[in-house]
Amino acid sequence: MKRREILKIGAAAALGFPAIVRAQPKEVVMLGLWDQTGAFADVGPLNDRGMRMALEERGMKILGQPIKYITRDGATQAGTSTRRAEEAIDGEGARFMIGPWSSGVALAVSEVAKRKKVLHFFSGGTEDISGARCHRYSFQWAASPYTAAKTVVDNFMKANPKAKRWHLLVADYAFGWSVEKYIKEVGKTHGLEFVGADRHPLGEREFSNYVQKAAANKPDVVAMINFGGDAVAGAREIFNFGLTPKVPLIMSWSSGVEELIQLSPEIRENMWVGTNFYYTADTPVAKEFVKNYRAKYGTPPGYAPSAAYSMTRLMLAGFDKAKSTNEQDVIKALEGIDVNDLLGKMHVDAATHQTLRPYFFLRCKPKAQMKEELDFATVIATGDTPLPKEYAACKDIGSF
């Protein structure tokens, strides 16, 4: 053997050795960035349930390799979430990441995904992840605000053709503005008159002033574009003022079960709800998931576990299609993927990384018709009109 060859082998061994050690377990590390503290402390554990169930269905394996599922608490804060995500990526070798729940925080995490070149799935109200701040590594599972607005307005008007005077109550941040914009846009085609549109800060708890103004406008319908605690506080106040059930109330972008459970049946009367998921969704995957979830936790799943479950399944479908556990291969496979899954037909738009999927419109049931405690509503329609091209803010998704 020549001296040069020996050197070559030596160099290869020296360079290759750490790589072999690292690759030995051949694990695919997946990170669930789920808040255990902070504003969404109550949501994180539910997200975790959903993601875990989707992974356990596969026996914690993908393409023959074991999946190592880790979770980190982002504390519902951008600083903590980005730090924890980076630690998990650098320290644990996580290359696939889902979460967190808050749109504002997720935007910051999406930047980490871009910088660290890690696949990132997210569900929530910000338009930006599949819009102005789109890039190759992040995917949006929740419907586009346009799809939501279109589903809500079209189907509400079908049921209440005379309700032309709308009063809007809007959360004053990016998510609220975009849904408001599209509701007004779609409203034009129905000849709606917007008699008022008040914006309230995120985390508002004192809604009497807003509702007083709404009542003074004598609207045919009040539509809220807010989420979580804000939506609950608003709905309660609208009921206290005696507007509902006389005047219908629309929650345009609701988490469904999680919000409805906080309201008494009396408050829910004549309430109409737009949501990304409702557990009576009529698909085989949803039926199976709801059955298993009930068996495990005793209640039907809300939006939070279902979104995590569906995102995980969609991501795993990307692995199957790619036949690879390399994140860039999986990303390429996900771009343009078609699945028939939890929500029915789902398609990931390659140009924007927006999931095109049905959005649900519900009508709440009166107390007498509820079969069990969580039997809140009936799905009266779904809609999947994608965001028209002229509104698309993601002009170029870029390269890896």
Next chain:
Amino acid sequence: MLYALMGLGLSLITGVLNIPNFAHGALFAIGAYFLVTVVGFLGNFWLGLLIAPIGVALLGLLIEFAGIRRLYAAGHDYQLLFTFGLALILNELIIVIWGPVGISHLPPTILRGGVDLGFTFYPKYRLFVMAMAGLLVVATWLFLEKTRYGAIMRAGIENKEMVSLLGIDIHKLFTVAFALGAYLAGIAGALTAPIRGLSPGMGIDMLGIAFVVVALGGLGNLLGAIAAGLIIGIAQAVVAAYWTEASTAVIFAVMAAVLLVRPQGLFGIR
């Protein structure tokens, strides 16, 4: 009016005991949760409204007796840490006992819906709360002004050494003042339950406002607390009518403006 009630209770505690009570918000929240629990058992809102704040007052009694009493000599840092830690513990206890998910509680049937006041439309229950809170503020005021024990309490705010030198059990006075403050927080919480619903974080929002009221009125000044509560409530309502988005910010703007002109608060001497 609710702000006045919260501020009054907190001001009483701050004034008499000379401690910053960060657990005031938690006591407010517990008042609301007690109400829902009692109504759940007895099925009667009015009984709940009677019993729940008394429960909070008893809890206040316990807190003062078992904890705060040991810290009078320890300085503000320890008192602050204790009440702050207590607030966190009570908050977590709420989650453990009643769960993290918010709860709605409906007003009693006769107070549901709204009335047309001619110039505006207003919920009946809110009118009731205003009347009730007004009544409580007046009752507390009369107690402090017109009864012997009230006079002792006011004297306790002015000069503690003198009061104890006069042979009055100052420790008992502290306990009673704390329990009374807790009662006012508890009843404010119970009254608020049907308006704002219940969630573990409800006390934190209210605590901020209660401190604004106390600072605005002048630390430990009871009349100031009532006036400041009213001013903030009115300012919020007026601003909301014309510029809804600023209705929360105005609370703090009013405080900042007043404190710039009068650092000791509206009626304060310190």
